[in-house]
Amino acid sequence: MLFVKKIFLFFKRESKLFHNNIVDLLSNIIFFFLSIFVFVFALGTDEQLLRSIGLGIIWSLLLFSSTLSLRKFYEDDFNNGVLIIFHMSGISYEFIAFLKIISHFLFVQMPFLISLPIASIFFNLPIIEVYNLILTFIIGSLILSCLGSISASMNLLNKTNFSIGSILVLLFSIPLIIFSVGINEYENNFYSLFNLLLGIALIFLGISPWSSGAFIKLALKNK
Template identity: 30%
Template sequence: MIKNLIKKELILYFRNLNNVFLPLIFFFLIISIFPLVLGPDKLLFDNIIPGVIWITAILTTLLSSNNFFRDDYNNGVIEMYLTSSTGVELILFLRIIACWLFTCLPIILFMPLVSLLFDISFEDSFVILITLLMGTPILISIGIFGSALTLGLARNNILTPIIVIPFYIPVLIFSASAIDSVSLGLPYDMQLFILMALLFLILPIMPYLLKYTLELSINN
């Protein structure tokens, strides 16, 4: 069964490859806008580029999770989720993982290229990559949660980010602090462990939370 479900998720993403490429293109476009706006100041850039990468990652996850359940809602698939006699938590969990695999992982895979473009040192870019690897699944699941929360409302394009961004703050604080520490030559493993703890806290409870939220937002 689980094999079947994974196959279905993969089929869905492979049929809509623009869902995979568009976030990637968006990521590179936003990243490349910053030098145009800020001018060729190398010193300034070395300081802000980790932050720029993180902000861009946030925008991308917001964009790709914003309308996560919209089609399912319009097609009535959500109603089937709610009246299903088998637990849908597994399906929801796989959907979160699939969404991360196809929208965030490509960005992380292209990070070496970004490091090269902006001349980030190896150690810095390694930490950025690790924080992204642990942070983006959290961001994606919170974003999906936000999209489930606003499902019943019409015209909610801006509302979801407004609800979701405050919940991004803990992840941001610890990733930024890890990146800061490494550029100052301090140990950074504490921040990474906290990020990991957040990840392992949020991923298992998210499917249950999502199911409950879907029930609420259909019910209103």
């Protein structure tokens, strides 16, 4: 029971942080919309063209905007010692990473859900594609959170080359992009692609707590 309470307190703190940093998160979404505008201005306003490439653009911009806030994933908690406090209160680093991923998923990625229908209006996407986009984003953003956790915890150890974390996120999100954009092209294969996406999400969700936990431990040792 005590453990459940600890988890509850963890999420309470996260939601408080969310409320305090809401401007920060909103600026991510504004970055997302502005980059859509930049894309549209660069490509011209040909409706047919925008409709055909809209989904790919939305997905790749989502990817970029969610890598923007990755620096904050562990760094604040690492620097002000909250990670150690959590550990001392009896939560293992792996479990902290797991909880962090869930909270990043809930508080950073989910606000994008509101922006997706609006973004798809700009591209005149058909309604079935919007539906698929939202469905794939719910799973895909979980994958992004896991990747973000890995790369952010890696960056704790790394004081020279920060962009390598983002490069890794982009590299590992290739299958995510292939399957989540491809789900619209091959309608007959909807369920098989959806299952593949779900499988990838579960794999990353399984692996990332362990690797992030290991990185955090090493980083605390070398602090």
